[in-house]
Amino acid sequence: MRERGGLWRLADYRWWFAADTSGALSGSVIAFAMPMIVLAMTGSSLVALIVEAGCVVVQTLVGLIGGVVQDRYDRKALMMVWGLSGFVLYGVSAALIVVAIGSGSASDAARPLASAPWAVGAMILLVLLFSVRDGLLENTSNAMLRGVVPDADLPHAMAVNDARDSTVTLVGGPFGGMLMALGRAVPFVAGALLGAVGALSAWRIAHYWHRDPAATQSDSSDSSVLSKAGDDETGDALPRFRDAFGGLIWLLKDPFQRHLSIAAAAAAGAGNAILLLTTIEASQGGTRVISAGFVDAATSVGTLVGALVASRLIDSIRSGALVAAMFAMLAVGFLGAALAPSMPVKVAFVVCAVLAMPAGNAVLGGLSNLLVGKDKLGRIEAGGTLLQYGAYGLALAMSGMGMQWLGYRGTCLALAGVIAAAAVYALSMRALLTLPTPDHWGDHVTAWHIATF
Template sequence: MDPLPNDPAAPASAPPAAPPKAQRPPALWRNRDYRWWLSTDTSTGLGRALHNFAVPLLALYVTGDPAQAGIVAAIGQVGRLVATLPGGVLADRHDRRRLILLGTASGVLVATALAAFQYTGLLGFWLLTALNLLMNVRSGLFDGVPNAALKAVVEPRSLGSAMSANQGRDAVVSLAGGPVGGVLLVIGHAVPFAATALLNVFGLLSVLRVRADLRPRRDAADAAGATGPGGAGKPAGHDGGTSTTRAGYLREAWEGFAWLLHRPELRGVMAISTIVNLGMNAAVTSVVFGLQQRGESPATIGVATACVGVGMLAGAVLAPPLVRRVPTGWLGAVGLAACSGAVAVLPFVHTVPAICVVLGASMFAAPAINASLLGYFTVAVPTHLLGRANSALDLLAMGAVPLAPLVAGFGYAAWGWTGVLALCAGICGIAVVLAFCTRRLLAIPASDRWEDHAAANAREAALRR
């Protein structure tokens, strides 16, 4: 009730009410749904790390030939890429909780089959190739679904923190994957796959505890800000809307590509990601092949690859303040230069301790790069397009990755340690040059201005159409 005019305690005129302060989003670790989401994503990610570590070494044991081992890994990567676009469409059509359940259940089945066939001694080149292909197709279809669901689990203002935390999680997974995989291989060649099956069971149980609605809805912010093909005028239903249901898979998949192609600040990022992922993956795979061929034990190789996780974990500690304070574009470009510089040292080191140090250094900047660029990407993409846009970005960024084991296998056979790693360093160097020459990338600001920058680019994209 307003004070009476003759009330001596009342001021002559009431001052205008102060604008309410914007409420801070709840602390990330107090978000129950985020904790269970992270539990699901971590357990399945660790299972994937164990599988990816064990398969190349098991292929080397089965075939004795780095080139054939590279073929096994490359075929699996091609299968993952082929399945990525349908996976994005599924993530935008259907309940993402059910898709995660289906993905973890199928992971249990394939990993159990790998363990059983290896234990009975029936796992030869062709059977290993087929089962690894199945596991990678499963990854292409379902591994991107948790990322598409993240926006329903945390508030937009928490996405930068969530991405930084995820990078720390990825570092721990990478750190654990090598040593744990090496130890499990020493116990028995079937054991890493049995562990992968158990981890997928845990992921399945964890996602059941998430209370948030993970169905792909289109909210008001998306309706106002979506631009580009497929970005406007589509009502959303619980399974992606009736118009989505009627559209063909190819058309829906193309909407993710078209959205990316109409965003000028992201086009350069796609090309740079493709090149640097090829160089970095080929370098790590070359190190694994080289150490195995000179007779190092699986445990030693596991420790060496774990140093990738050590570098990422150290970098993840610095990622949150860097994402908040440093412009995203410059953070990405300078970080790429640091990663590529470390890879350029690899051809000249040969002892295991030196290799460990350089591998760790090569990944030190990766968490900040990934958290900033992926955080901006997640803010910019409309919720109803997240699955397809993520799958399009994955396909473009990882499109050359199937070449990595081939570069490593055939390159090591032809040029040895120094030659193949020098080639990998040269590939990474091309990405660095492109990053510093891409003005749109360098213009992306720090995280507190992501929404404004994304909105400005959305308006520009709309005017150009």
């Protein structure tokens, strides 16, 4: 039986968590502030949206190279570089904002304040550098997690991360708004300080998996799943940059992973599109009952509640049942949101839809991590991210056309249908439905001949 609170007794995990949380909070604050700064400097919402879209594309494509970087080099060092580069880039951005548009509050954000083209060009260049940094290094902490905590604690650590991410989402916007009220450069100063905290916290991590041939034998896991991964722990075969698509290819080539990855990406993409449409409907639908911001906040609350319960469920309920509950609640919840007559009822259905996500994500993430060698986690993260962004982009394209032809309700019904189809597709695998609790995953993988990478 797992010892209660054992995860937090690991000093290295606590330092990892501090570093990861610093990065998550700084990212949330900057993501809130940056579009407002670009809008203030250009006076064009179109330019702000184009820059934002370009950043997503750059981050996603560079992320494929980032996966190789994270698998090839020491992840503790990369986490330190991640924090220090944030300190430098956010600090330079704060200085540029003060010089170019002054340190006033966000109340003037809708007015163009920088007439000098060099200032606009410099800020856009910095924003693109943010995206390159994110693509290369942002997923390093996720890839490093399994090298910090025991395999048995990995699903619980992922549930904790879901709770943390929901909390950051809840407080990130208001916190960023408060900082913007103090001054346009203040969010970037805060981001720089958080970057320094993240680098210092990463530096304090002492025991973790890394490529060290001398430590190959002592570092090998006792998990029967990992023992089947061949020589992936030896560190002898360094990944090459032409291997950038290796993770994506394996996710789509292996039948079990392909089934699961496509279903998860489709459900997540359609669900996020419904959330975006619901937010737009709340802000433009002529109702004052619920603000657009409250839609995101309520979703975060639902995820946070689910994450707080997830750790208690992972050890006591079969993992297949938790995954089935996640897909079922996503389908039913978002279908109810599409059919609900009022905005408060829609939000209530959305909250119900995401309640089981943390437990299901912890199971799927923990299982996928255990099927993959520690030296390949970066490329798997990059491949999964590309699938998720691709599915979300396709869902948004469908939504744009659907809103013109079908309206809000019809479009959300179509997207809910995609989620239902993804749920049926995923749950048609008996190997997934019969997945036991984490302590029996090794035997299950052997019995069902599930491939490792």
